[in-house]
Amino acid sequence: MGGTLQQRLAGGDEPLIVGATGAAAVGGDAFDSGMWPLHRAEYLGDPQNWVNDPATIVLAPKAAEDSGHVPFLIDATGLDGSVDEIVVTIDYSPFPHALTFRPGRAKPFLAFAVKYEIAGALRASARVDDGWHVGAAWVSALGGGCSAPAVAHARPDWQQGFGELRARIWADTGRLRLNLRHPQDTGLADGIPAHHLTQLRLLDAAGEVIASLDLFEPLEENPSLTFILPPELAAAPVTISAQDNLGNSFTGTVEAMA
Amino acid sequence: MNILAPTRRQLLAGAAATLLPIPAFASTSSRFGFAPVEVANGIWMIEGAREVFSRENGGAIVNIAFIETPQGAVVVDTGSNLSMGQEIRAFAEERLGGVALVVNTHHHPDHWFGNAAFDDCRIVALEETISTCTQYAQDFAESLYAILGSWMRGTNTRPGDSPMQGGEARIGGRSMRFIALSGHTQADLAILDEETGTLIAGDLLFLDRAPSLPDADFAAWNAALDELQALAPSGTVPGHGPFDRTDQALVQTRAYLTATRARLDQAAALGLSPIEAMSAGPVPEFAGLGANPEEYLRSVVQRWADHETEALPLIGGL
Numbered sequence: 284m285g286g287t288l289q290q291r292l293a294g295g296d297e298p299l300i301v302g303a304t305g306a307a308a309v310g311g312d313a314f315d316s317g318m319w320p321l322h323r324a325e326y327l328g329d330p331q332n333w334v335n336d337p338a339t340i341v342l343a344p345k346a347a348e349d350s351g352h353v354p355f356l357i358d359a360t361g362l363d364g365s366v367d368e369i370v371v372t373i374d375y376s377p378f379p380h381a382l383t384f385r386p387g388r389a390k391p392f393l394a395f396a397v398k399y400e401i402a403g404a405l406r407a408s409a410r411v412d413d414g415w416h417v418g419a420a421w422v423s424a425l426g427g428g429c430s431a432p433a434v435a436h437a438r439p440d441w442q443q444g445f446g447e448l449r450a451r452i453w454a455d456t457g458r459l460r461l462n463l464r465h466p467q468d469t470g471l472a473d474g475i476p477a478h479h480l481t482q483l484r485l486l487d488a489a490g491e492v493i494a495s496l497d498l499f500e501p502l503e504e505n506p507s508l509t510f511i512l513p514p515e516l517a518a519a520p521v522t523i524s525a526q527d528n529l530g531n532s533f534t535g536t537v538e539a540m541a
Numbered sequence: 542m543n544i545l546a547p548t549r550r551q552l553l554a555g556a557a558a559t560l561l562p563i564p565a566f567a568s569t570s571s572r573f574g575f576a577p578v579e580v581a582n583g584i585w586m587i588e589g590a591r592e593v594f595s596r597e598n599g600g601a602i603v604n605i606a607f608i609e610t611p612q613g614a615v616v617v618d619t620g621s622n623l624s625m626g627q628e629i630r631a632f633a634e635e636r637l638g639g640v641a642l643v644v645n646t647h648h649h650p651d652h653w654f655g656n657a658a659f660d661d662c663r664i665v666a667l668e669e670t671i672s673t674c675t676q677y678a679q680d681f682a683e684s685l686y687a688i689l690g691s692w693m694r695g696t697n698t699r700p701g702d703s704p705m706q707g708g709e710a711r712i713g714g715r716s717m718r719f720i721a722l723s724g725h726t727q728a729d730l731a732i733l734d735e736e737t738g739t740l741i742a743g744d745l746l747f748l749d750r751a752p753s754l755p756d757a758d759f760a761a762w763n764a765a766l767d768e769l770q771a772l773a774p775s776g777t778v779p780g781h782g783p784f785d786r787t788d789q790a791l792v793q794t795r796a797y798l799t800a801t802r803a804r805l806d807q808a809a810a811l812g813l814s815p816i817e818a819m820s821a822g823p824v825p826e827f828a829g830l831g832a833n834p835e836e837y838l839r840s841v842v843q844r845w846a847d848h849e850t851e852a853l854p855l856i857g858g859l
Contacts, residue, residue: 287817287820288811288812288813288817289813289817289818289820289821290821291811291813291821292804292807292808292811292813292818292821293804293821293824293825294821294822294823294824294825294828295817295820295821295822297822298820298821298822299819299820299821299822299834299838300816300819300820301820342816342820343816344816344819344838344842348838348839348842348843349842349843352842352845354814354815354816354819354842355816356814356816356817394814394815394816394817396815425683425684425687445859446858446859447855447858448855448856448857448858449849449850449853449854449855449856450853450854450856451812451852451853451854453811453812456812458812460812460814460849460853461853462849462850462853464858505846507814507849509812509814523856523857531859532859533857533858533859534857534858535856535857535858536856536857537854537856
């Protein structure tokens with residue numbers, strides 16, 4: 284399977300978390316019910332040519348341990364053809380649109396985590412020339428992740444460390460993993476206005492875009508993201524550039540460790 | 542009613558106590574059917590299922606300890622809900638001469654949500670435990686009602702009312718040492734019964750059940766294990782798992798923490814995402830412990846940021 288690395292840990296050659304498809308991926312709810320048709324219309328432009336496709340793998344835990352940080356991994360590297368974008372939506376959330384990923388020259392592979400308000404499916408719709416290939420995973424969650432204040436606000440000095448960008452490239456696997464310190468406020472917590480990332484881009488040494496993301500409220504507080512780059516891009520410096528809705532910019536350059 | 546005269550129920554209970562063989566114990570309303578065992582002279586234990594919370598176990602996943610004194614029992618931890626607390630209390634009332642004192646070892650809800658059944662008793666805990674119980678009571682209640690359903694009926698959150706700091710104590714004529722530690726949570730209380738040398742360790746020690754790490758501080762926990770080791774107890778009631786007459790609980794808890802920490806460090810250093818670290822499952826040596834892989838999966842989410850921050854260099858910012 285694609286680019287997942289769980290086998291690098293002892294005992295990881297028998298993965299506990301595997302992709303599901305059909306009703307199992309959406310909690311027993313047959314596809315095309317609930318909010319999904321509405322989200323398809325709003326966020327995918329109501330396409331006729333879409334299919335549930337097990338080749339768009341969505342991995343998630345069965346249950347959310349922390350509704351503020353529900354980890355996901357999308358692996359569309361098994362799809363035939365070039366993936367132009369992957370639209371990630373959450374069936375039951377006050378903010379259904381979590382992110383849109385345009386892999387560009389990176390692999391169509393992304394690990395991230397979101398806030399969950401109540402149990403439901405997260406869907407990844409990958410657009411290839413001939414249409415949309417949709418994968419999903421259903422997560423049981425007690426919820427409240429979108430309406431709870433960010434943990435950072437429990438401290439009087441929440442701005443300390445704000446914007447810190449950490450990242451590393453592993454040249455052998457092409458992995459780029461980054462973490463950005465950001466409260467990711469949805470605006471639903473009492474008295475705390477929306478403050479979240481809107482965009483993140485990976486740029487090569489010439490300043491050309493490698494991959495880009497549109498980001499919205501559901502992304503977790505202090506988000507981490509995983510990308511996979513082809514060998515030539517992983518061997519060179521990569522600049523990470525992000526913006527939030529209050530006009531802050533965050534930037535840093537990362538290079539594979541020797 | 543003359544409050545000094547025994548009630549009919551107490552008389553019946555007293556009669557039953559002299560007739561029934563140990564450990565059979567008929568509670569007045571037995572939903573859980575506990576069978577407490579005397580593990581050392583005057584030290585009783587109810588062993589919890591080596592599982593995570595579920596509708597099947599009703600939250601009876603935690604060990605409860607009783608220290609018998611001439612003035613009643615010191616009840617250490619009270620379980621996950623009112624009915625569990627009531628059955629724990631019924632045993633103390635009917636077989637151990639009542640409740641002298643209730644102790645909560647730390648703030649995780651399986652250890653104190655049964656306080657609801659001890660409303661008229663003094664409930665002691667470390668000061669920080671009482672404040673974290675108060676802070677998280679609502680969140681815990683929501684989670685447990687969702688997971689356990691009707692098992693939670695009537696359970697009000699009632700944090701301890703008597704803050705303490707640890708030290709020597711004589712309760713009902715029996716000497717015991719309260720030891721204030723941390724590592725499993727910010728405040729963990731262990732109790733050494735001086736008469737038998739039995740250690741009631743709370744969740745600083747687990748045996749054959751995967752340790753839970755939502756509030757773990759590895760360095761502090763290791764230091765706490767050193768202190769417990771130095772006590773050289775004659776036997777140990779761990780927070781979860783069977784009574785231990787050797788040092789197995791200590792050895793296994795330390796090994797689990799060390800290996801799990803190393804696994805998460807390795808996962809972060811290899812560039813894995815939390816999903817991949819979860820998917821790989823627990824350290825193989827510990828995959829068969831009770832409550833695994835569920836407890837390991839929880840731990841990855843709970844502890845991931847600690848490990849990732851170390852693995853990723855700071856490269857920029859605002």
